[in-house]
Amino acid sequence: MAETKKTSSQLVINGLLAENPIFRLALSMCPAVGISTTIMNGLLLGIAVLFVQVASSCTIAAIKDYIHPRIRIPTYTLTIATWVTVIDLVLAAYMPVAYKAMGIFVKLIVAFAIITMRLETFAAKNRVGPSFWDGIGMGLGFMFAMMTLGFVRELLGAGTLFGHDILGFRPLLFFVLPAAGFFCVGFMMAIFNYMEIVFKRVKHKKVQG
Amino acid sequence: MKDLRRYYFFACMLLIWGMLLAGCATEHRFINKVKFKGTNSIIVTFAGPVEDGWAKNISNYAAYEKPDPDIRLKIARVSLSPDKRTVTLTFEDELNQQQAHILSVKDIISEGKSQGTAFLTVKKLYFGYLFSILIGAMIIGNFVFTKYLGLCVFFGTSQKKTTAIGMGITFTIVIVFASMMSWFLYQFVLKPFRLDFLQIVVFIGLVSLSVQAVDTILRKVNPALFKAFGVYLVLVIANCIVIAVPLLLADNEYNAWESLMLAIGAGLGFLIALFLMSCVRERLEISNVPHTYRGLPIAFIVAGLFALAFMGFSGMVIF
Numbered sequence: 001m002a003e004t005k006k007t008s009s010q011l012v013i014n015g016l017l018a019e020n021p022i023f024r025l026a027l028s029m030c031p032a033v034g035i036s037t038t039i040m041n042g043l044l045l046g047i048a049v050l051f052v053q054v055a056s057s058c059t060i061a062a063i064k065d066y067i068h069p070r071i072r073i074p075t076y077t078l079t080i081a082t083w084v085t086v087i088d089l090v091l092a093a094y095m096p097v098a099y100k101a102m103g104i105f106v107k108l109i110v111a112f113a114i115i116t117m118r119l120e121t122f123a124a125k126n127r128v129g130p131s132f133w134d135g136i137g138m139g140l141g142f143m144f145a146m147m148t149l150g151f152v153r154e155l156l157g158a159g160t161l162f163g164h165d166i167l168g169f170r171p172l173l174f175f176v177l178p179a180a181g182f183f184c185v186g187f188m189m190a191i192f193n194y195m196e197i198v199f200k201r202v203k204h205k206k207v208q209g
Numbered sequence: 210m211k212d213l214r215r216y217y218f219f220a221c222m223l224l225i226w227g228m229l230l231a232g233c234a235t236e237h238r239f240i241n242k243v244k245f246k247g248t249n250s251i252i253v254t255f256a257g258p259v260e261d262g263w264a265k266n267i268s269n270y271a272a273y274e275k276p277d278p279d280i281r282l283k284i285a286r287v288s289l290s291p292d293k294r295t296v297t298l299t300f301e302d303e304l305n306q307q308q309a310h311i312l313s314v315k316d317i318i319s320e321g322k323s324q325g326t327a328f329l330t331v332k333k334l335y336f337g338y339l340f341s342i343l344i345g346a347m348i349i350g351n352f353v354f355t356k357y358l359g360l361c362v363f364f365g366t367s368q369k370k371t372t373a374i375g376m377g378i379t380f381t382i383v384i385v386f387a388s389m390m391s392w393f394l395y396q397f398v399l400k401p402f403r404l405d406f407l408q409i410v411v412f413i414g415l416v417s418l419s420v421q422a423v424d425t426i427l428r429k430v431n432p433a434l435f436k437a438f439g440v441y442l443v444l445v446i447a448n449c450i451v452i453a454v455p456l457l458l459a460d461n462e463y464n465a466w467e468s469l470m471l472a473i474g475a476g477l478g479f480l481i482a483l484f485l486m487s488c489v490r491e492r493l494e495i496s497n498v499p500h501t502y503r504g505l506p507i508a509f510i511v512a513g514l515f516a517l518a519f520m521g522f523s524g525m526v527i528f
Contacts, residue, residue, distance in 0.1 A: 026364075081410040108452065112449075
């Protein structure tokens with residue numbers, strides 16, 4: 001087993017940018033399209049995902065020596081399902097309004113590919129400490145992506161941020177429509193691709209010069 | 210071949226038994242039929258003649274829409290047919306017949322004997338209602354384009370038409386299987402024992418199990434089919450529709466037929482979405498797309514256009 005040598009800050013930065021779950025790994029797209037209409041939704045679902053990712057990463061990292069390799073995937077799934085149940089009940093009890101706005105997506109965290117993937121590729125090979133920071137990084141990366149989408153869509157669609165009126169008018173009402181989620185994610189990915197190309201070009205020039 | 214037939218027979222019997230169980234559970238033994246009539250009345254047909262004085266007393270009846278039990282609908286008048294078997298309830302306002310209504314009939318008295326209180330579910334023409342659930346899940350509320358679920362698998366398997374069709378068919382089979390099983394478990398185990406909070410854990414376990422079961426059965430029963438569709442089975446678990454449908458069934462308290470229709474609708478809807486998308490993406494392959502948009506970004510924008518088109522269906526009502 002190859003344990004990671006990265007420090008905690010490197011792990012967090014890795015999750016935020018280099019391996020951003022939505023824009024780079026292109027995993028768990030459903031919530032990115034479905035409920036990123038406001039920045040608040042993005043923040044709340046981000047917190048929920050962060051909690052589930054960190055909790056299940058730590059759990060798996062702690063008990064990985066006792067899991068038979070043959071049944072590891074079902075074990076991951078059940079661990080995630082348990083933590084999702086916890087956050088689902090907590091949100092339903094303490095934040096009923098926001099919970100209603102997010103609808104079925106809180107329960108669907110259980111099917112997000114990103115969490116299972118991180119358990120399989122990272123938590124199953126590392127100790128609790130690094131797994132914790134990796135979970136934080138991935139959760140923050142997801143939250144960052146969701147909030148970026150929410151920011152763009154809320155500002156352009158409704159002219160507000162966190163429900164406060166910022167612009168005073170609605171530049172592009174189209175962006176609050178649910179269908180605009182697809183466009184928004186598409187544009188964002190293209191921007192990330194473009195940034196990568198520019199970045200490479202700059203690096204190339206530096207090498208030559 | 211004989212073995213195969215026995216399998217089918219067994220599966221059919223199981224299915225029919227389940228449906229009968231579901232159909233009989235809610236009805237009261239003394240009431241034959243309840244249905245809507247016109248825009249604002251409900252007809253109740255009893256198995257035997259009922260007492261005049263009891264039947265004409267408005268306070269014996271109470272009706273409400275299934276989602277809001279607190280709002281009682283006002284009954285304007287009650288009339289009894291000459292053979293004393295049919296009661297027509299006329300309401301003051303028009304009934305919203307898209308909703309299921311609950312009608313409670315207190316202490317039915319027939320020929321001097323009490324037959325107990327009945328709680329009846331009134332629904333529109335049943336096959337029409339089932340059909341509207343099917344079309345609703347398939348097109349009007351398409352899970353991919355209007356509910357934004359199952360996108361990872363959707364974008365992963367929509368590059369070629371053959372892959373898209375294979376994935377769609379496999380998915381439909383698995384989802385029908387998985388959601389009928391989870392419906393059964395929810396109605397007969399989780400609900401009676403007040404274990405609703407275990408929904409997520411139980412459903413995800415059940416979905417993985419049924420994928421495994423379909424895998425094993427298909428491998429033995431029809432190896433040719435397995436060879437064609439086996440690859441897609443693993444991907445089905447990663448699809449959130451397959452876990453969303455059981456959760457929706459549990460939330461909406463659907464019965465067996467309605468659950469079956471929703472599951473088939475969700476599966477076929479996914480198949481339609483995959484097929485449409487793969488047709489476009491095959492063409493995108495040979496067209497000149499800007500470099501930064503190649504691959505996923507352009508696919509997302511095409512999906513957005515599809516979603517806009519599917520918005521045209523919203524608010525459509527069948528029957």
